Amino acid sequence: MVRLTVDLVAKSINHKNRKEESLAQYLRKITHLNLSDKNIDTIDDLSLCRNLNVLYLYDNQIRQIHNLCFASNLTHLYLQNNCISCIENLTSLKKLEKLYLGGNYITVVEGLETLEELRELHVESQRLPLGEKLLFDPRTLHSLAKSLSVLNISNNNIDELGELALLENISHLIAVDNQLHHVKLWSLIQIRLK
Numbered sequence: 001m002v003r004l005t006v007d008l009v010a011k012s013i014n015h016k017n018r019k020e021e022s023l024a025q026y027l028r029k030i031t032h033l034n035l036s037d038k039n040i041d042t043i044d045d046l047s048l049c050r051n052l053n054v055l056y057l058y059d060n061q062i063r064q065i066h067n068l069c070f071a072s073n074l075t076h077l078y079l080q081n082n083c084i085s086c087i088e089n090l091t092s093l094k095k096l097e098k099l100y101l102g103g104n105y106i107t108v109v110e111g112l113e114t115l116e117e118l119r120e121l122h123v124e125s126q127r128l129p130l131g132e133k134l135l136f137d138p139r140t141l142h143s144l145a146k147s148l149s150v151l152n153i154s155n156n157n158i159d160e161l162g163e164l165a166l167l168e169n170i171s172h173l174i175a176v177d178n179q180l181h182h183v184k185l186w187s188l189i190q191i192r193l194k
Contacts, residue, residue: 001041001061006048008040009033024048036060036078043067057082058100065089079104080122087111102152103127110137112144120150124174133157133179141166154178 040060047070062082081103134156155177
């Protein structure tokens, strides 16, 4: 497997060592980094990339979210189609606005209590155990109640939406391909009107 290191970043950005700028100086300036589909399984110390705004790590083999505490400027994080089973270690990402976690192994949406700027959360198509549905930690829902405007929960065996009524600013709820056979009309109306 592949570890996400500063060396891997240097190889992927095609930085030619110039006399006027070292690799470390260049890494400090990077705002966008695309390391998708690189077979990465572990995130190492990337603290030199402290000005990252957007990080693409989708289509890898990442099992755990960690070593991102340096990325206090991160606004967009793309972690779709990895092997992540737990949402964790995101507390220092205070500016995070968009989080993409679709296609992982997450069973509970949790650990987002400190992300007060989060506007979009995409957790569609989790690879859930047979018969299981995606669950939501009430603390996380409560903390996202005022900020979240887009929520994608499609294809997660969800059978009711009542608990999502807590989300005051939802403008786009995407919940296709679930088990919503007997959804109470008032629940949908409440969610759409808020």
